[in-house]
Amino acid sequence: MKGLHRSLALCLGLLTAVPAWGQDAAVSVKVDQPGPVLAPEIQGQFAEHLGRLIYEGIWVGEKSSIPNIRGYRKDVIEALKAIRVPLIRWPGGCFADEYHWRDGIGPRNKRPVGVNTNWGGVPETNEFGTHEFMEYSELVGAKTYVNGNIGTGSAREMADWVEYLTSPSNSTLAQTRRANGRDKPWTLDWFAIGNETWGCGGNMRPEYYTDQLRQIRTFIKPAPGQPTKIIASGGNSDDLKWTDVVMAGSANMIDAISLHHYALPSFGRATRGTWKDKGSATEFGESDWFALMVTATQMDDLLTRHSAVMDKHDPKKKVALVVDEWGNWFDPTPGTNPGFLEQQNTLRDAVTAAVNLNIFHKHADRVRMANIAQMVNVLQALILTDGPKMLRTPTYHVFDMYKDFQGATQFPVTVTAPKYSYAERSLPAISASAARAKDGSILVALTNIDPNTAVTTAITLDGATASTVSGRILTAPAMNSHNSFSAPETVKPAPFAGAGLNGTTLSVSLPAKSVVVLVVR
Numbered sequence: 001m002k003g004l005h006r007s008l009a010l011c012l013g014l015l016t017a018v019p020a021w022g023q024d025a026a027v028s029v030k031v032d033q034p035g036p037v038l039a040p041e042i043q044g045q046f047a048e049h050l051g052r053l054i055y056e057g058i059w060v061g062e063k064s065s066i067p068n069i070r071g072y073r074k075d076v077i078e079a080l081k082a083i084r085v086p087l088i089r090w091p092g093g094c095f096a097d098e099y100h101w102r103d104g105i106g107p108r109n110k111r112p113v114g115v116n117t118n119w120g121g122v123p124e125t126n127e128f129g130t131h132e133f134m135e136y137s138e139l140v141g142a143k144t145y146v147n148g149n150i151g152t153g154s155a156r157e158m159a160d161w162v163e164y165l166t167s168p169s170n171s172t173l174a175q176t177r178r179a180n181g182r183d184k185p186w187t188l189d190w191f192a193i194g195n196e197t198w199g200c201g202g203n204m205r206p207e208y209y210t211d212q213l214r215q216i217r218t219f220i221k222p223a224p225g226q227p228t229k230i231i232a233s234g235g236n237s238d239d240l241k242w243t244d245v246v247m248a249g250s251a252n253m254i255d256a257i258s259l260h261h262y263a264l265p266s267f268g269r270a271t272r273g274t275w276k277d278k279g280s281a282t283e284f285g286e287s288d289w290f291a292l293m294v295t296a297t298q299m300d301d302l303l304t305r306h307s308a309v310m311d312k313h314d315p316k317k318k319v320a321l322v323v324d325e326w327g328n329w330f331d332p333t334p335g336t337n338p339g340f341l342e343q344q345n346t347l348r349d350a351v352t353a354a355v356n357l358n359i360f361h362k363h364a365d366r367v368r369m370a371n372i373a374q375m376v377n378v379l380q381a382l383i384l385t386d387g388p389k390m391l392r393t394p395t396y397h398v399f400d401m402y403k404d405f406q407g408a409t410q411f412p413v414t415v416t417a418p419k420y421s422y423a424e425r426s427l428p429a430i431s432a433s434a435a436r437a438k439d440g441s442i443l444v445a446l447t448n449i450d451p452n453t454a455v456t457t458a459i460t461l462d463g464a465t466a467s468t469v470s471g472r473i474l475t476a477p478a479m480n481s482h483n484s485f486s487a488p489e490t491v492k493p494a495p496f497a498g499a500g501l502n503g504t505t506l507s508v509s510l511p512a513k514s515v516v517v518l519v520v521r
């Protein structure tokens with residue numbers, strides 16, 4: 001914003017952050033007004049029995065020629081540890097409401113084989129079950145989120161599962177766990193009562209689900225000392241009624257309610273499209289770039305509206321809003337099983353990942369977990385594998401750049417940005433968030449969603465002391481630049497030299513379609 005527009009805005013008192021002369025955008029970071037701690041779980045992951053996620057993506061079996069630790073592929077564990085994955089949600093998704101945990105314990109060669117009816121109708125060998133998930137989480141260093149089965153399960157089945165996982169007693173269930181190789185109880189951090197119960201989890205109405213939830217919740221009894229928090233199955237995108245009814249009926253019995261929101265280019269098109277023609281992950285023009293930005297950035301408004309509904313029933317914000325499924329959903333990669341939801345991941349995904357993390361930071365007073373869908377080989381995956389090969393996607397690199405936000409203390413941020421316009425519609429070009437990292441440094445994350453125009457930004461750090469700035473940038477020549485198995489490092493972060501510090505004001509030159517994270521000391 002320059003000249004006349006800026007003066008006009010000043011006269012009207014419209015701006016809380018005003019670009020300095022010669023700057024296109026302004027970001028004001030209120031270092032003197034620290035907000036909530038950013039739950040590390042905001043960078044959580046989702047691992048469903050779907051396609052090549054569990055089988056091949058993380059579990060290859062002890063006899064595999066792919067290097068593994070007791071059957072879990074090593075390269076993926078190392079990549080996940082490097083970004084400090086804070087939490088993994090398992091076993092679904094839609095799969096959860098057809099999963100019977102007893103099928104996945106005991107000797108592997110004796111476990112029953114089922115059919116994964118939701119995802120491609122392929123056999124489910126149950127080789128990866130409760131012990132494998134809990135052990136895997138320990139190897140990665142992640143907290144555990146187990147999603148219970150309300151659709152085809154029962155209160156008793158869920159209560160037994162929780163006892164099996166957490167009981168230090170000599171009960172038959174605890175002894176069975178010991179006989180299966182685990183003496184000490186595991187730590188169960190989160191447990192959900194159903195998934196998408198308005199859809200694949202049982203096509204329930206919110207009133208019916210709420211009654212079920214209340215009944216089942218009564219019998220979920222983690223052993224004393226366990227940190228287990230209980231999650232209610234929440235609404236989809238803008239289904240505020242669901243949140244209202246569930247909160248009205250159960251706010252005093254739950255620790256969190258979930259929200260799912262997927263971004264599809266088709267949903268952001270000028271003429272709103274459908275799930276059928278979502279759009280390609282790699283073959284797209286600016287029209288679908290813009291459309292995806294529209295539907296991805298809707299998350300901000302959704303969180304505001306769902307939080308407002310929750311405030312009616314829980315003004316002290318005891319109940320968390322957990323976005324336990326979010327991310328981009330495109331047409332499957334041609335030639336793959338459509339039920340496997342495989343898609344490539346480009347710079348466009350990195351940009352929307354960063355924008356969403358910024359939105360979660362803004363809403364950290366309510367949002368205490370968010371799990372991108374999904375961790376490996378499915379939807380907006382952080383990691384792709386092909387037999388023994390593995391690559392880190394652009395989305396992975398965003399999580400790497402943001403990892404120090406885990407446990408940091410949020411600062412309120414005001415952004416005044418130029419518009420990114422396309423076909424007579426527009427969005428703010430800049431998204432930002434900021435926080436005090438655990439080591440005392442100030443982190444500032446900036447994304448320029450405009451694929452054509454660089455933006456010069458003035459960032460004021462109100463109330464800070466600062467002497468140095470460094471950072472990293474993720475960008476690439478094309479909107480659809482991506483990593484492939486023959487060129488796995490096409491898109492990766494680089495040191496960023498475009499930021500200057502003058503007192504407590506930063507001047508940053510943000511290239512088109514870029515993600516930057518700055519560290520100010």
Ligand code: AHR
Pocket residue numbers: 048092093094095195196325373374379
């Ligand atoms: O992430 C894929 C699917 O999307 C999940 O199984 C389901 O919960 C959602 O509809």
